[in-house]
Amino acid sequence: MPRNGDTLLLPALSDNSLAKIALGLRDNAASQWVFQALAQDVRIIALHHPDAAMPSAYLAQLSRYQETLRQFGIRMMGQPAAPQASVSHSAVVTAVTVRDVRLHSEDTLRVRPGTLITPAARVR
Structure with a gap:
């Protein structure tokens, strides 16, 4: 096992x-x-090369995992799991909860690919 340094x-x-x-x-x-x-x-x-042919939701999850490792202090090398989407000035929702669904006034709630939807929100 490696030692300090x-x-x-x-x-x-x-x-x-x-x-x-x-x-x-x-x-x-x-x-x-x-x-x-x-x-x-x-x-x-760590070198990580995701398969770009995977579904966008899968790649988005891998991208979040890569970011978690970076927060741990691990230097990630290789291609990012998902291309960085351009961010508008409005807030970007990364997860939809049952509370979000209840507060939404329209019949349809549109979310970006890769957005986490909690099980309770899916039932609504």
């Missing part, structure tokens, strides 16, 4: 391991190494 390089981080690390799961070798390295203040570089 070393670098842990993950040259082919899978979507599965990316998700597990972002969610705090430590049930495979890559995720265990990452959390040990984080605990020892070891620099971590």
Whole structure:
């Protein structure tokens, strides 16, 4: 295991391991190494190349996982999981809850691809 001052390089981080690390799961070798390295203040570089042919909602979730790893202090290399959408001056909704549905006055609520819709909001 790397020590302080070393670098842990993950040259082919899978979507599965990316998700597990972002969610705090430590049930495979890559995720265990990452959390040990984080605990020892070891620099971590991860290369992740998502399959661009996957559905946009899947790529958006991978992008959020990549951002979580960056917040952990992990340097992410490779292509981003989803292209950055241009942001208008209005607020961008990334999740829709049952409260949002109840407050919405129209019959139809339009959301962007990749928006998380909670189970309770789907039923409404």
